[in-house]
Amino acid sequence: MGKTTLILGAGIGGVVAAKSLRKKLKREHQVILVDKDTRHLFQPSLLWVMLNQRQPHQLTRDLRAFNRKGIRYVRGEVTAIEPDKRKVKISTREFSYDYLIVALGAEADTEAIPGLSAAYNIHDLDSMVKLRNSLRDFSGGKVVIVVSRIPFKCPAAPLETSFLLNNLFKTKGIRDKVSLDIYTPEPRPMPVAGPAVGDAINELLAKEQIGYHPKCSLASVNAQKKELNFESGEKVPFDLLIAVPPHVSPKVIRESKLAGDGGWIPVNRTTLKTKYDDIFAIGDVAAIKLPGQYQPDAPLMLPKAGVFAHSQADVVAHNIGVEIKHQGSLREFRGEGSCFVEVGEGKAAYAKGQFYATPHPLVNLKAPAKVWRWAKVFTEKYWFWRWF
Numbered sequence: 001m002g003k004t005t006l007i008l009g010a011g012i013g014g015v016v017a018a019k020s021l022r023k024k025l026k027r028e029h030q031v032i033l034v035d036k037d038t039r040h041l042f043q044p045s046l047l048w049v050m051l052n053q054r055q056p057h058q059l060t061r062d063l064r065a066f067n068r069k070g071i072r073y074v075r076g077e078v079t080a081i082e083p084d085k086r087k088v089k090i091s092t093r094e095f096s097y098d099y100l101i102v103a104l105g106a107e108a109d110t111e112a113i114p115g116l117s118a119a120y121n122i123h124d125l126d127s128m129v130k131l132r133n134s135l136r137d138f139s140g141g142k143v144v145i146v147v148s149r150i151p152f153k154c155p156a157a158p159l160e161t162s163f164l165l166n167n168l169f170k171t172k173g174i175r176d177k178v179s180l181d182i183y184t185p186e187p188r189p190m191p192v193a194g195p196a197v198g199d200a201i202n203e204l205l206a207k208e209q210i211g212y213h214p215k216c217s218l219a220s221v222n223a224q225k226k227e228l229n230f231e232s233g234e235k236v237p238f239d240l241l242i243a244v245p246p247h248v249s250p251k252v253i254r255e256s257k258l259a260g261d262g263g264w265i266p267v268n269r270t271t272l273k274t275k276y277d278d279i280f281a282i283g284d285v286a287a288i289k290l291p292g293q294y295q296p297d298a299p300l301m302l303p304k305a306g307v308f309a310h311s312q313a314d315v316v317a318h319n320i321g322v323e324i325k326h327q328g329s330l331r332e333f334r335g336e337g338s339c340f341v342e343v344g345e346g347k348a349a350y351a352k353g354q355f356y357a358t359p360h361p362l363v364n365l366k367a368p369a370k371v372w373r374w375a376k377v378f379t380e381k382y383w384f385w386r387w388f
Contacts, residue, residue, distance in 0.1 A: 002028035003324050006088060006095055008078050009103035010035035010063050011043075013283035013309030015387050017101050017317045018071050024321035032072045032097075034090055038063055040388075041125060043153075044306055045380050047160055047342070049128040050135070051168060056125055061388045078104065081256045083276045099278050099320050102258065102265060103313070106153055106247040106284040106304055113148055115221030119243035122161055123153055131242065135168065140177030141239030146228060147184035148218045149246035153284055153304045155190045156351075158182055158244050159201060160342045162210045167344025181211035183228070183236065188214060192290070192300050193351060193363040200365050204343060247304070249285055260287055269302075269356065270332040272316050280316045283309030290335070291358050302355055307337045340376040341365075348372035 005021055007014050010033055018033040025031070039060040048054040066073045076091035081102075088095050108124065110117040120131040122145075143165060145158050162182050169175040182205075188198030189205075189212065205212045217231040221241070228236040248254070249263040258274055260266035264287035265274055272280045288302040302308060315333045322328040335356030341349040350372040353363030366372065 003098040004030040005099040006097035007033045007101045009105055010040050011105050012306040013313040014103035016310050016313035019387055020317035022070050034074045036077045038075055046128050047164055050131050052132050078252050083257055102281040103283050104250045104285050107250055108245040109248045110245045112246040113218055115223050118223035119241040121245055122157055140174050142179045143240045144238040145182045145242045146218055147244045150185055151304055152244045152247045155303050156339050156341045163343040166208045183213045183216040185217045186214055192303055197363055197365045272312050282312040340372055343368045346370050346373050348376055
């Protein structure tokens, strides 16, 4: 009898899982991909929209095209997950499964902090279009990039935002009229990568006169006064506010039996299995404690980044295929990952490492170079060619 694998979420992890599994299995086995939208958005390129280097349509693809590739695409909101019944409610319908892959990601909760909805959200396409339009007329002032809560998606994104804006203002000839600052609750840039990487990024920021303010927890935003209020009592004025909003797991996850601390889904760090053998969680929605850590009082978690979702999807799709076909060897996700940190002037730094290493993650940061910027562009082009 054919088996049904139900995949919730069509971000990077969901797309890779669906296409990889479809390739491994005969058509008697169903692969169903569910998402509330009809279009996939390649989020790693969002900052290029801010710079007018990409148009929105260049970053999206129609998910309905998967129906022609042996993957059943279902548009709908996931409203309930019932592990004991092996059922998922999607809008007004109900689906049964043999295997379930949860790849619903992390959602922005701008309402969690009063006034934050007035900021430009670097993880939102429409917001990046609006920011692009605002930057056309921006002639100077105080630009603030604020990370509102931990954890958040893509640890490099606020850093890249600052470097790219710095370069944009230089190109426009107004850099001397702009103050550019980052405020974050993190102790250092990309803390999970370790002190050496954090120090290297701090040097890059200081060289460009970008202020970096760690251990700052945002309490509220006064949009009328254009002022940030931090829990310490500090007040910071701004003319242009760009934010990483609080990230939360989807409501359907928080209300399910899958949720653990903070509403995220705890999984086995090598198999991505939840406490249910037939349910896997990958990408941003998964919570994975790292075996090594720099801060003994608080366990480090695997960062929420597309590169991990991609690798995890490969592993889960392979292992489900092995179980269904009863042949082959199981694989493990080993915590390897990398990311680009674009710094302007056609250059990017490149961080790569083993996050499951002990006694702490081993991450190396390559110095900014044009080759890494080219590699980032190639990654975008390869993504659409390979998966769509």
